[in-house]
Amino acid sequence: MNDILLKNINKQNSTDIETYLKDGGYKPLEKALKEYTPKEVIDIVQKSGLRGRGGAGFPTGKKWEFAAADKNTPRYLLCNADEGEPGTYKDRPIIEKDPHQLIEGIIISGYAIGAAACYIYIRGEYVYGADVLQKAIAQAYKKGFLGKKILGKKFDFDLYVHKGAGAYVCGEETALIESLEGKRGQSRIKPPFPVNVGVWNKPTVINNVETLANVSHIIKNGPDWFKSMGPEKCPGPKIYSISGHVNKPGNYELIMGTSLKDLIYKYAGGIKDGKKLKAVIPGGASTPVLKPEHIEVNMDYESVGAVGSMLGSGAIMVMDETVCMVGVTRRLLKFFAHESCGKCSPCREGTHWLVQILDRIVNNEGKTEDIDLMLDICDNMRGKTFCPLGDGAINPVLSTIKHFRDEYLIHIEEKRCPVNYPHSEYCL
Amino acid sequence: MEDTNIEKKGYAFSKEGMNILKEMMKDYPSSDALLLPALYIAQEEFGHLDSGALQYVADVLKVPRSKVFGVATYYTMYKTKPTGKHLVQVCTNLSCSLLGADHILKYLENKLGIKVGETTHDKKFTLITVECLGSCGTAPMMQVNDTYYENLTEEGIDRILEGLK
Ligand SMILES: Cc1cc2nc3c(=O)[nH]c(=O)nc-3n(C[C@H](O)[C@H](O)[C@H](O)COP(=O)(O)O)c2cc1C
Ligand code: SF4
Ligand code: FES
Numbered sequence: 001m002n003d004i005l006l007k008n009i010n011k012q013n014s015t016d017i018e019t020y021l022k023d024g025g026y027k028p029l030e031k032a033l034k035e036y037t038p039k040e041v042i043d044i045v046q047k048s049g050l051r052g053r054g055g056a057g058f059p060t061g062k063k064w065e066f067a068a069a070d071k072n073t074p075r076y077l078l079c080n081a082d083e084g085e086p087g088t089y090k091d092r093p094i095i096e097k098d099p100h101q102l103i104e105g106i107i108i109s110g111y112a113i114g115a116a117a118c119y120i121y122i123r124g125e126y127v128y129g130a131d132v133l134q135k136a137i138a139q140a141y142k143k144g145f146l147g148k149k150i151l152g153k154k155f156d157f158d159l160y161v162h163k164g165a166g167a168y169v170c171g172e173e174t175a176l177i178e179s180l181e182g183k184r185g186q187s188r189i190k191p192p193f194p195v196n197v198g199v200w201n202k203p204t205v206i207n208n209v210e211t212l213a214n215v216s217h218i219i220k221n222g223p224d225w226f227k228s229m230g231p232e233k234c235p236g237p238k239i240y241s242i243s244g245h246v247n248k249p250g251n252y253e254l255i256m257g258t259s260l261k262d263l264i265y266k267y268a269g270g271i272k273d274g275k276k277l278k279a280v281i282p283g284g285a286s287t288p289v290l291k292p293e294h295i296e297v298n299m300d301y302e303s304v305g306a307v308g309s310m311l312g313s314g315a316i317m318v319m320d321e322t323v324c325m326v327g328v329t330r331r332l333l334k335f336f337a338h339e340s341c342g343k344c345s346p347c348r349e350g351t352h353w354l355v356q357i358l359d360r361i362v363n364n365e366g367k368t369e370d371i372d373l374m375l376d377i378c379d380n381m382r383g384k385t386f387c388p389l390g391d392g393a394i395n396p397v398l399s400t401i402k403h404f405r406d407e408y409l410i411h412i413e414e415k416r417c418p419v420n421y422p423h424s425e426y427c428l
Numbered sequence: 429m430e431d432t433n434i435e436k437k438g439y440a441f442s443k444e445g446m447n448i449l450k451e452m453m454k455d456y457p458s459s460d461a462l463l464l465p466a467l468y469i470a471q472e473e474f475g476h477l478d479s480g481a482l483q484y485v486a487d488v489l490k491v492p493r494s495k496v497f498g499v500a501t502y503y504t505m506y507k508t509k510p511t512g513k514h515l516v517q518v519c520t521n522l523s524c525s526l527l528g529a530d531h532i533l534k535y536l537e538n539k540l541g542i543k544v545g546e547t548t549h550d551k552k553f554t555l556i557t558v559e560c561l562g563s564c565g566t567a568p569m570m571q572v573n574d575t576y577y578e579n580l581t582e583e584g585i586d587r588i589l590e591g592l593k
Contacts, residue, residue, distance in 0.1 A: 086521045086560035124468075124505045125561050127574040160455045165464055166504035168559065182463035183495075184502040200457055243523035243564035250565045285522060285560075315564070317523055331522055335559055428525045 001267070004237045005213050006253045009097035015132050017139040020100040026145055028216040032108045033153045036219075041112035042068060045215065048223035049235045053090075054080055054171075054208030055284070055312045056388075057234060057301045063205055064113045066195040070203040074116035078180070078199065078206045079106055081122040081129070082164055082171035085284035086335060087315030090239040090251055091209035095122070095129040098213075099136035103159065105215035107145060110157045113205050117158040121176050124165045133161050168339040172387050173206040175341065186341040187387035210239055230256035231300045240299065242268040244318035245275065257300040264295065264318060275320040279404070283312020285332050286392025288399035289325070309399070324419050325404040326411050327427030329396045330358035336393035347390030350381040354397055361408060362427050364415040371401060371408055439484035445469045449488070462489055463499055467506055476507045504558070512547045512554035514592050516540075517571045520557045523564035532568045532580050533557065539589065552592075 002009075013019045020026070032041050046061025067075055079102070083091045094102055106118050122130050137159050140146045148156045162180055169175045170185035177199045179185035198204020214236060218226050227235045238256040240263055243249045247269030254267070260282060264270065271277050277292045282299065288309040290297070297307050304311045319328065337351035357374055360366050378394040385391065401408065410418040417427055441449065452465055466485050467477065474481045477500050486493040500506045507515075516536060520529045533555075537543055540553050547554040563569040566578035577588050 083562050084560065087523055087564050088560075089562040089564050092562050123562070124503075125558075125571060128576070158455075162461075163464065163468065164503075165467070165506055166558075167502065179464070180461060181458070182460040182491075182499070184499055241565060243567060244526045249567070281522075317526075317564070319526060323526065328522065331520075331525055335521060338559065428522070428530070 002253045004217055004253065005101070005210065005239055006093060006098075006251065008101065009093045014097050015099055015136060017100055017136065017143060020098075021143075024220075025100055025216075026104055026143070028219040029104050029107055029145060030151055032111060032219045033151050033155065038068065038112045038114055041108065041219070044223050045112065045218060048218045048226040049233070050211065050214055050218060050226065051234050051301070052208055053210035053214075053238070053313070055085065055310075057311065060207065060211055063195060063207070064109070066193070067203045067205045068113045070196050072196075072203055073114075075114055075203040075205070076199050077106065077110045077113060077115040077118035078173075078176065078204060079118055079120040079212055080171060080173065080176060080206055080208045081120050081126070082168075082176060083123055083126070083209070084168040084171045085286065085313045085315060086332070087243055087281065087284045087317045088241055088313040089243075090241045090314065092126065092129060093239075093251055094209055094213050095126065096132050099133050100140070101213050101216065102133075102209055103136055103140050104145075105212035106159060107140075107150070107157060108215050108219055109205070109207065109212055110159075111150075111155055113203075115157065115205070117160065119160050119162045119180060119199075121162050121164060121170070121180055123171075124163045130161050130163055137161065167341070168335075169341045169387070169389055172389060174387065176206065177204065184341070186343045187389070189386050231298070231302065233302055234300045238299070238314055241313075241315045242318065243316070245272045245320040245323075246270065246318050247272055257298040257303065259295070260290075260297050260299055260316070261295045263299065263316060268316075268318070271318070271320050273320075275322065277318065278321045278323055279319045279325060279328070281309075281315075281317040281319075281396075283310050284315040285317075285335060286389075286395055287312040288395045289328075289403060290399075291403050308402075310395075322419055324362075324411075324417050324427045325400045325407045326358065326362055327417075329400045330355065330362050331428040332396040333358055333393065336389065340389065340393070341387075344384075344386045344390065346381040347385045347393065350377050350390065351393050353377050354393075358397075361411045364411060364417075366408075366412040368412060370412065371405070375401065439474065439480050441469060441484075441488070442473055445473050459489060460491065463491065463496065464503075467496075467500055471506060476510050478508065482508075510547075510551075512551050514553050514572050516553055516555045517558040517561075518555070519559065519561050519563065519567070519569050519571075521560035521564075523560070524567040524569060527567040529568045532570070532585070535582055535585060536570075539585065553589075 042064045050060045051057045167185045170179045174188035175185040194204040239253045252267045280290045294307045301311045333354045337355045340347045342348045407418040482496045486496040568580045569578045
């Protein structure tokens with residue numbers, strides 16, 4: 001546990017470049033620049049099987065290949081440090097405690113795709129993290145790992161930190177681009193894809209913090225080492241953020257595909273106060289809710305998909321028997337309604353309608369037809385929006401209606417909360 | 429819409445703020461990208477972003493006022509209204525709510541004698557709720573101005589507020 005990506009976070013002075021160098025840091029960068037061509041670095045990453053850790057699981061090497069193949073220059077790399085998916089706090093320890101691991105991964109990735117510069121787009125609230133990054137970047141410039149002719153090679157590369165200002169949707173790659181360009185962060189329609197038409201209309205690769213943090217390790221230990229860990233289709237280490245009703249919430253770096261059961265019971269110490277498990281959201285707020293019967297599932301993209309949810313960001317939110325699932329759904333939908341960028345009507349209107357209906361159900365004023373009405377609204381949102389925020393927003397609704405329909409019915413027909421706990425606290 | 433109340437005078441970045449902005453200009457191929465950073469500087473220096481502050485940013489960056497207004501009102505971290513000296517931001521998203529964010533919020537309301545969205549008479553505290561801040565494993569949590577406070581308890585809050593007097 002915590003062997004690769006999080007291995008440095010508890011060291012003294014872990015953010016200092018000297019600490020990082022002492023442990024062999026920036027050697028992989030040297031190796032990449034001196035022993036491999038950019039194309040070879042892309043091949044190595046492709047061979048490793050690394051897939052994006054930001055939520056969608058897109059093969060990282062493939063994305064790089066697309067961007068590198070576009071002759072339009074300059075190309076850009078964007079590091080997505082927006083970390084806004086509720087439940088997710090896995091990038092934060094990398095940013096705050098081991099910034100050089102991230103910076104090294106960024107430089108190698110920039111070399112691979114032939115980027116002129118990288119911007120780390122960090123959520124505005126991570127003030128401390130942004131500060132750590134700025135200082136670490138300054139150190140890396142001083143050592144000649146950034147700037148002109150890096151390590152004496154014909155490779156110039158700059159790295160900047162750019163702060164967001166509070167908008168979940170800016171974690172979505174095209175909204176992130178808009179925001180970086182100084183606009184309201186509203187998603188763009190795809191295609192064209194950012195790998196061809198990205199920031200300032202240049203070929204752009206966007207990768208998550210955790211994705212990029214893996215890169216130096218792959219260069220150091222080789223693609224076969226990486227591929228030997230976990231499932232064939234999505235190997236490597238994965239940081240799972242566990243929160244909610246568990247005894248030991250926290251970030252656990254394990255092999256991709258660790259079972260949800262082990263994560264909850266073995267690592268996070270089981271359910272708090274000896275209560276019973278009721279529901280789990282396996283990959284952040286926009287992934288469908290699962291029931292206790294699903295917890296044998298292995299936490300990788302394919303396996304979680306097979307039980308009807310998604311790995312997403314790997315943010316596991318655990319709920320015990322005291323929780324009203326209608327209340328949970330309302331809480332999440334309020335979030336999505338607040339964060340909808342408003343560009344397309346199915347998402348802008350749909351999320352608000354869903355909140356209104358959920359409000360009246362929670363307040364025991366719901367009607368029997370409300371369940372069908374919600375299903376209908378979801379149907380009119382699914383696949384009909386500019387960006388996946390709209391698709392994500394319907395997941396809590398659809399999955400709780402599927403797995404916890406009885407709780408909706410009790411609220412609607414018996415005009416009471418299905419759990420015997422004081423209403424205001426547990427319907428959230 | 430023409431806003432006739434715009435106060436044009438009295439808004440100017442400090443030398444330091446202006447220098448930061450000028451330095452940042454080198455970091456981007458287009459100065460449009462400076463809008464978000466410039467709004468942060470304006471907020472820092474002017475307290476909040478009223479229409480005069482926004483007009484000033486538009487003038488400095490030579491971008492349309494409408495764009496500056498649009499951007500400033502889009503992002504939650506830009507405050508177009510005055511807030512107290514300490515902006516108390518309580519996360520009420522799911523993981524925090526599961527561990528009592530609701531209770532924390534009520535406790536703060538009682539303690540500060542204000543409701544969510546309000547500012548204390550002495551202008552020291554403004555209380556608001558926010559969405560997930562990436563501290564879900566150390567819930568419940570709040571952010572006061574830039575600082576995170578995690579694993580909140582009533583006693584903890586007492587101590588934190590005491591320190592902020
Ligand atoms: C609404 C929404 C929010 C997102 N937020 C984030 C985020 O905070 N961080 C992140 O890395 N990816 C986020 N993503 C995914 C990005 O769009 C993108 O797929 C990812 O950054 C690509 O990097 P990866 O291939 O390394 O995973 C979000 C997607 C959506 C639709
Ligand atoms: S789906 Fe929602 S967030 Fe995405 S573009 Fe449409 S309105 Fe904006
Ligand atoms: S839910 Fe409160 S910090 Fe994430």
